[in-house]
């Protein structure tokens with residue numbers, strides 16, 4: 001690809017961008033939020049038509065007008081947000097839209113899918129319904145779909161954001177097998193460690209351009225991080241690199257993480273005997289007790305699917321509490337409507353920001369207003385004071401560096417990382433008493449990650465009780481004053497700062513050992 | 518009933534046109550096209566039926582403006598059309614469908630007529646407000662049944678509101694044949710309401726009943742509430758993404774229930790105004806095709822409270838022109854319903870096409 005430019009109205013998403021992909025390589029594509037990674041790949045996949053630029057495959061110029069063209073050229077893409085959630089079976093999903101299904105075709109297809117999944121270690125049950133599969137399995141289905149169509153170029157847009165560490169390892173093993181057969185992979189990620197672990201070459205994008213491409217062998221975590229952040233390899237970028245890329249766990253206090261300035265003894269958030277059900281009505285959290293003091297950051301570790309979502313939603317007052325009590329500053333909130341929790345000062349940053357975080361069709365301004373629409377500061381004579389709302393939105397956009405064409409642009413059009421900034425901005429601007437964060441830096445670039453960490457520290461210093469639910473042990477060890485491990489909806493262990501040991505935590509997370517907490 | 522927003526491929530936004538004028542033009546284009554196409558198709562049909570399409574259209578479009586009578590008639594029709602359209606679009610903003618407008622109108626009319634008959638002796642200053650309030654309350658109760666079933670038991674509001682329409686026919690029938698029947702009326706109708714229940718005319722003669730001021734006020738209030746208040750914001754938020762709205766403290770189910778009840782109140786008000794301002798009684802068939810037209814208006818206006826009154830006026834013009842066309846040219850009045858439906862269909866079609874074009878351009 002060369003000379004590719006693409007604008008969305010006033011936004012120049014790509015400016016003369018180029019990219020060269022060799023056969024049989026894993027090519028890393030990194031860069032800040034809104035740098036244009038997804039847009040560039042959407043152009044390659046025929047979803048967007050570039051304003052200018054050309055694409056060559058095997059030296060021949062091609063015109064990709066639709067995903068159909070792309071597939072015919074052997075280009076396949078798995079999006080940041082998985083598309084298929086349906087009652088179709090895995091086979092039907094994979095075959096959907098391919099030529100020549102026919103009768104008996106399904107059985108043959110199932111056989112081929114079986115072969116492919118064996119060969120590349122992409123374990124899925126071809127007869128399972130996709131809506132019953134885990135996120136990781138659904139992603140494997142998407143990859144199989146691309147391979148089934150004979151792709152020679154596989155684009156994965158932030159494929160690891162929703163995966164457990166084990167699933168990431170599995171994905172990497174599969175990718176190795178895939179490139180061994182001369183298929184090329186484009187791997188988009190914000191995580192230095194992952195990029196270094198899997199990629200052969202790495203291209204860095206910034207402001208719609210490809211800045212540079214480096215060989216894996218010619219760079220290290222600090223070097224790559226400073227390229228991504230766009231600053232010389234200063235101490236800060238190496239901090240971030242250390243925190244994100246290389247085990248901060250086990251090394252005692254990580255750099256940049258001073259312990260909290262004496263967490264006060266009085267607990268702001270108290271959870272006693274909490275029982276919460278999942279969507280199927282089955283208990284997912286069984287009698288959890290927690291106490292978080294003012295100015296304390298409590299980390300909740302655990303492999304996804306051990307009750308984190310249910311716990312987070314219960315703490316935020318979004319999900320019904322079936323048993324036990326949750327009190328903020330002494331007032332029991334269990335059973336009250338969500339707005340009561342908001343009024344009590346609880347702010348929540350959900351994990352699935354597209355589904356739970358934003359009104360996609362509404363403007364950035366309206367999204368920033370959401371939840372504060374009844375606050376007195378936006379009211380004049382009983383009406384919403386839109387001037388004030390917009391003013392506040394403008395300053396918030398500046399303060400949180402939300403990259404948007406303007407306050408009136410629909411929030412759904414922002415890049416993934418900027419949507420997360422929006423959701424975070426809304427939560428932090430409420431000056432919460434209790435902050436519940438679930439995987440808050442997922443999908444964020446290094447600068448934004450650092451930014452979130454600074455804000456968390458700021459909230460903590462203001463006396464906010466922070467509950468940080470994360471699957472990222474590095475993140476937890478950097479931020480949390482105390483870590484509890486959640487397994488099967490129970491707290492199975494607790495560690496204080498200075499006593500974080502990755503292997504011990506890992507064993508607790510896997511449910512191998514339990515200890516009386 | 519709220520469709521969960523499905524995350525799909527990145528929305529290919531159309532490149533924003535350069536200037537404001539270009540944007541307005543671009544926005545108006547589908548409407549102009551839909552209008553023209555609808556008339557072209559209808560013209561072909563009229564010609565095929567052996568009538569003169571030019572003459573037919575001339576009658577349809579000019580009747581409202583040629584005579585005072587036509588214009589009054591148009592404004593009179595505008596009142597229930599606007600109210601029922603708003604009664605449809607307000608719940609629609611939270612993704613709920615109020616298909617019960619005619620039922621709400623009929624029970625509103627029945628209640629209004631009942632009060633107007635029973636307390637016929639009261640003076641205007643007392644009786645008229647009572648009559649209107651009775652109509653509104655009846656509409657609230659009628660929609661409230663559906664809203665309660667929806668909020669409490671998750672009963673689909675489309676089904677319940679439609680079924681309640683059928684019940685409302687019986688309610689009116691009972692009132693008009695058993696309770697307050699007027700055998701001299703020729704159709705199933707109640708007696709006339711007392712003088713104090715009749716809305717005065719403004720302007721004229723022929724004048725429009727003063728209920729039009731009330732309808733205009735209600736429209737204005739709807740615009741202000743939806744755009745400028747926290748409640749209106751919550752209404753839109755709950756419709757845009759119920760999950761995100763709920764997480765941010767909005768009680769989505771409650772908002773939906775309230776929206777449906779408000780829809781019912783507007784239907785009931787429309788019924789009361791028809792009694793007080795037009796018929797002087799409740800009678801069978803008074804609901805005309807206001808429900809269907811209200812839905813068409815709401816959809817053409819794309820749910821916008823600003824555009825509903827405008828579109829409603831256009832539809833009222835067509836409706837008044839239709840009966841005149843039947844009388845003078847002989848084309849069946851139903852032809853106009855076909856035109857209205859065609860406008861909507863072409864508009865929806867143009868959405869699909871515009872989406873395709875935008876994607877292609879992107």
Ligand SMILES: Nc1ncnc2c1ncn2[C@@H]1O[C@H](COP(=O)(O)OP(=O)(O)OP(=O)(O)O)[C@@H](O)[C@H]1O
Nearest residue numbers: 008013033034035036037038039414415416417530
């Ligand atoms: N459909 C669209 N309409 C308008 N603007 C868009 C659209 N898609 C992308 N943009 C804008 O183009 C820019 C590049 O976005 P892109 O999604 O490519 O970023 P990215 O590098 O993938 O970022 P992230 O890491 O946050 O996912 C952003 O400023 C974004 O707001």
Ligand SMILES: [Mg+2]
Nearest residue numbers: 037038415416
């Ligand atoms: Mg992206």
